[in-house]
Amino acid sequence: MNEMTKIETTLKDWETDQEVRWCPGCGDYAILKAVQRTLPQLGCDPSNTVFISGIGCSSRFPYYMETYGFHTIHGRAPALATGAKLANPDLDVWLVTGDGDGLSIGGNHMLHVLRRNVNMQIMLFNNEIYGLTKGQYSPTSREGTKSPSTPVGSVDRPANPASFALGAGARFVGRGFDVSKNLPDVLKAAHAHQGAAFIEIFQNCIVYNKDVFDDFAAPKGAGDRQLWLEHGKPMLFGDPKTGLDKGIALDRDGLALKVVDATEENWEEAGVLVHDATNRVIAHMLVEMPFGPFPMALGVLYDDPRPTFEASVAEERAKSTAGKTANLAKLLGTGQTWTVSGTAQDPV
Template sequence: MNDMTPFATTVKDWETDQEVRWCPGCGDYAILKAVQRTLPQIGANPATTVFISGIGCSSRFPYYMESYGFHTIHGRAPAIATGVKLANPELDIWLVTGDGDGLSIGGNHLMHVLRRNVNLQIMLFNNEIYGLTKGQYSPTSREGTRSPSTPLGSYDHPARPAAFALGAGARFVGRGFDVSKNLPEVLKAAHAHQGAAFIEIFQNCIVYNKDVFDDFAAPKGAEDRQLWLQDGEPMLFAGGTQGIALDREKLRLMIVAVEDGDWQAAGVIVHDVTNRSIAHMLVEMPFGPFPMALGVLYDDPRPTFETAVAEERQKASAGKEPNLAKLLAKGQTWTVEGNGPEPFDSRPPGQGEPNAADPL
């Protein structure tokens, strides 16, 4: 768990006096409330909590949290967050980005913060579109997406944020969606993880990509197409009438029917959050025939980047005297004595000394 002393707050303590400026009905409102409800429950302290964002609709988030925050530049939030964490490892850092900010110009930086395993929480809002710049297709837009930049439909194969995170070496990968009542539980699990915790949050852009996730995230009627994962629990969905099993011959997941609640007889897998291979299969499951895998897909901590850096610094400085003057004098040095060089005479040779009437 993050090394933070529990601090008593309420939701109101995390709300600012700033006008929340997202489009009416935007899924970002629901995510904001989910975070503001989660922070009091985990005992977060506003004085040691920092929200760092890049550029995009999601990146307005720091303005609406009553804590420290930094609205940075396009795609560079992971690099800046890494610097903040190294400067003060005691800070509790939440990184906010979007599918465009985090996976296009910021893909390089996001990859490195994950592989380094910096101890912070990364929330990637995925609406499969560029909302702030008026609806161009994004790295996660589906093939055939019509937009101002792809009027005939996108030909790009979309990036899968959770698969990207696993491929970059993330030790925690979770999924949720904006209006889900389960989203705070995913956020809590991410905060409890020691290391870089990546959460993909499906978010409805009602202006440029409205209801694109309704097939599994609609407020009503889509529950049967959601697979909420719980460590140590069978992978069941559709009210327990269906489950996910492993085809051991072809080494791939498959859907099986569960009769009379006997999931064991059906061969349903029990979720193990430390199983990286199954996590890869879950994020790659094609939605449609399969449900959408949600919750904590993978959670297997390892030593964090800033801990290793601190240990290296301590080892390098052990037994050494902190003497700046001695450090500056180390190596090649010399002493200049006397009054310095003679004044430079810029006159041509032979002109003699100037008199008082001569201009200088």
């Protein structure tokens, strides 16, 4: 696989002439602009980029990107994206899905694209509801969610997309939310990762699940409710205007995480952890932190590359064909063969 040749583009080069049609106020608008602003900064080439989606509100994404695109069927985008990457490993593949498309009907396909480590960026828009089909509860809906399919409240325990990705063997797991100024940084880190990069993006559904993420995403007091992780930096959070005053430390007695009082001056004394994006165990603990007692862990939670699926397939092909000459006629005549004689008028 060749390294991407960087070119100069602007946001306008990534916009199509299609009318963007989501509900007014939908978080998808902010995600679309974040992607369109990020790709020029990465030096990406629209003619070498493809966006592949399944079914759902998020899956309209390919229509609005001036690239190649494929709007596939429900839950099967990972399979189509894998095929595209194997056919042309040099393509820059972005997979767009939602919590219903990617974790319900497409859950098994998502598992396999992650465990195989196919080199692509996977953006899962999580709004904790089925938006396109009019507000039914989804795999990520919280317990008690009232919807047309759960009129007295959901009794399901919700799936945790980031935890699912880690369990499936993903080598990159990131988190952001639609209107965050830090989302482009997560997208850039995912693009730099060689392998399946899974990004959970919390997305506000203005119609069926409005402001469900305000508990951590609302601007007022956000510093106390968001832990933005950066490799090699202490896990500190708090109001940036008054100074970071809390941190995440390891409770060595219970092998669990805990919140401690800490500042940028005394964080080492307080036992605050330094984020190591290659530490899979800590990544699991971060994505499972219960919100409320803990902040929401955001940014790059895990990043530890390994050889990609398509590179391994290409290597296997090269070894199996080394020193051999392709001969289709010989192949078709190998093994058990027979000759059919007679005419159509002959009795059976």
